[in-house]
Amino acid sequence: MNPDDYNSHGMLRLPLWFWTILVLQARTWLLFVMAGASRVQGNGLLTWFYPDRHAFWYGIFLGIPPVLIFLLSGRRHLWPKIWQMGYWLLLAGMFVTFALQGLGLWQSMDTPSLLDIVLALMDAGALAYWLLSRRLRACFDEARRLA
Template identity: 55%
Template sequence: MMLFTPDDYDSKGQLRLPLTFWLILLLQARTWVLFIMAGASRQQGAELLELFYPDRNIFWMGMALGIPAAVGLLLTGYRQRWPTLWQAWRWVLCVTLLLNLLLMLWQSGQESDILLFALWLPALFDLVALLWLLLSRRLKACFNAQLNQTE
């Protein structure tokens, strides 16, 4: 039984990663993206970082939690060379999203207004991304070495 069409595979015979996977990596590396944007805007870069991350500790935690997504971007090109590492990386990304959610819960507990929209919107996106990483049949197949190759 064929789960995917021939168009779902690239020229190497690997199952193509879905667009939502790339969006999840960008979501996880959002602090890095903001840091790059702030660096490009030299005059208002510090103000931009201060707007989104008034607490520097949260900024550094966001940078640290974005590292697995950056490594995941690099690993996409080495799926065939390092299949064991690639398979495990799905779980690393899931744990990172879970840590992001816990950080948001802790951060909202530190704020006086527990229903702060600016904190809960990224947490909602993290939760949806986590569920998608866990439940998507196509993404599971992309991380599974046996299902990833054309037969």
């Protein structure tokens, strides 16, 4: 690794795809904040993306780990054990999200919407990156710290 790959605390810098995956996994929270900011159109926005209220609450629940990891990312050097557990917590959340999307696509009576298919494909790509990226895995590994 290049010395520029490390931050001032001796930890690997997080790749851009990590942040993209966090945004993707916390999309319900982002939508909720946007709906709250636009009070007039907020309810319509939530109804358009989440016509089923149960799916909204599943999204809020599954978005908690990415939001917490986002908040912890700036202070990961202070809580390395919690940071290491965050990798597995986000991985489990991605599996559950992808499984729920697959189940929803399989059970849809009519043809699934393009948005559902695109989100499922994006989640599959995020899950594949999370599992296959050695650089991302090294960012959660305490042994990869500089002395």
